[in-house]
Amino acid sequence: MSKEFKPPRGFRDFPPEIMILRKNLISRLENVFKRYGFDPLDTPAVEYWETLSGKYGEEAENRLIWRFKDPWSDKDYALRYDLTVPLARFISSHLDIQMPFKRYQIGPVWRHEEPQKGRYREFYQCDADIVGSPYPEADAEMINLIIDAVKSLGFESGFEVKINDRRLLSGIFEQELNIKSPLTIYRIIDKLDKIGIDNVRKELSEKLNKDVVEKIVSLINMKGKPDEILENIDKSFGKNVLVKNAYNHLNEMLELVNNKDKVVVDLSLVRGLDYYTGPIYEVVLKEPKIGSISGGGRYDNLAGIFSGKQLPATGGSIGIERIIDAGLELGIYNLDKKTYTDIQLIFIGQDAFRYAWNVANLLRSNGYNVKIDLNRSKEDQQRKKANKLNIPLFIFIGKKEEETKSVTIYNTKTNERINVNLSDIIDKIRNLI
The missing domain is CATH 3.30.930.10 (Bira Bifunctional Protein; Domain 2)
Known part of the structure; x- marks a missing residue:
């Protein structure tokens, strides 16, 4: 031992x-x-x-x-x-x-x-x-x-x-x-x-x-x-x-x-x-x-x-x-906030990683705190890790999102899921966080 x-x-x-x-x-x-x-x-x-x-x-x-x-x-x-x-x-x-x-x-x-x-x-x-x-x-x-x-x-x-x-x-x-x-x-x-x-x-x-x-x-x-x-x-x-x-x-x-x-x-x-x-x-x-x-x-x-x-x-x-x-x-305080991260980027398949990487850069340059998986994990593993940290927003990126130059935003508090054009992502997220 x-x-x-x-x-x-x-x-x-x-x-x-x-x-x-x-x-x-x-x-x-x-x-x-x-x-x-x-x-x-x-x-x-x-x-x-x-x-x-x-x-x-x-x-x-x-x-x-x-x-x-x-x-x-x-x-x-x-x-x-x-x-x-x-x-x-x-x-x-x-x-x-x-x-x-x-x-x-x-x-x-x-x-x-x-x-x-x-x-x-x-x-x-x-x-x-x-x-x-x-x-x-x-x-x-x-x-x-x-x-x-x-x-x-x-x-x-x-x-x-x-x-x-x-x-x-x-x-x-x-x-x-x-x-x-x-x-x-x-x-x-x-x-x-x-x-x-x-x-x-x-x-x-x-x-x-x-x-x-x-x-x-x-x-x-x-x-x-x-x-x-x-x-x-x-x-x-x-x-x-x-x-x-x-x-x-x-x-x-x-x-x-x-x-x-x-x-x-x-x-x-x-x-x-x-x-x-x-x-x-x-x-x-x-x-x-x-x-x-x-x-x-x-x-x-x-x-x-x-x-x-x-x-x-x-x-x-x-x-x-x-x-x-x-x-x-x-009970005045709690330890629910486990990370400063606002957004978890979740890419579906390794082929979507580069597009997700660029989206992460865009979000960070606009002042958002963003995590992206660095271990080439599968989608369900990425989601599990993010859930444990109580991260408020997930952004899913797969082949469809890359082809349409969009992202899928999931609000973990309301369970709402929406597809947004990449050009509109900053305005949309501003209203969610």
Whole structure:
């Protein structure tokens, strides 16, 4: 028995029907990004290790980033972990670029995750970021863009946008609860959906006294309509400067958000990455339970790490892998489209091949996607292959068609069969596809 060769664990092949769906969805996202005035950018898959080191937190640096040494130069490299740090590196060497700089980027990233449903070791991120604006308008535009993007992918309802602000957390944790290392606490809270509140309480208890733990648990249980939650926070902690700044920023931002009915304030939302400095958000589906499908926030200090010049920035990412998994499960998407081919040329007898070949050239020159058999197969075999691919139109060509300079068109959806002069074929097909 021959050995079966598979991709490594957490990596996948994508057959044509999956790729067609992926490209369709990515095209929808690009249209939304462009509608908001974002332009494309690309960066390398490989970065110097020092570029990524110290930007994401201990877990990412010690376990999740794919790091390797170049055997020829002995330099340390890494596969990119996200698209945000490479953007910050790019900006640091292009400080003359017009601000605010609005870019989108779509490409694969790599993380040494434990593979499971909706979680892979190689996956695509679809990012949009605004660099150069410190104002709530930029954060509001990002949330509006993300909501429009999710809707464009077919999720008109059944999702919510959870928001919070790192300054709320910092003000309460550091100044009100005297927690010296809040990032460590954020990382524990960030695991809430994975391990549950009891295990979060247990891990917090290993680092903090019981009274502080219960205050944190009470805090992260606060979730609801923005007006109500923010007013409660302001009443309890409004004298704290960081909390007040966050409160004002979030209120200004929310005034500009178009779909407020989709938005909730959730104080358990912390986002695990170290570089966030202000508003943060995630988009989650109510069903299926696969985690967030989008996330992001403000990171005003990241570009300054590379350039020494502080550049305010905000942005978000959409996870196309989870979107596809959820859409297939919910029946929003299907894999019926197995080819881009519009027309299958079916020649009856090898003598008709040359005429069929010329018809294929004519159709392609007019913008149609055409397959023609290259294995000298019999008519029934050509038809069988085309049926498996759900190709919408068949064009039959035999001796009779060649003699009369015509073709026979068969519409697989309506079962209609018509004979058309070759001179009229383009006009006729235009009405069928």
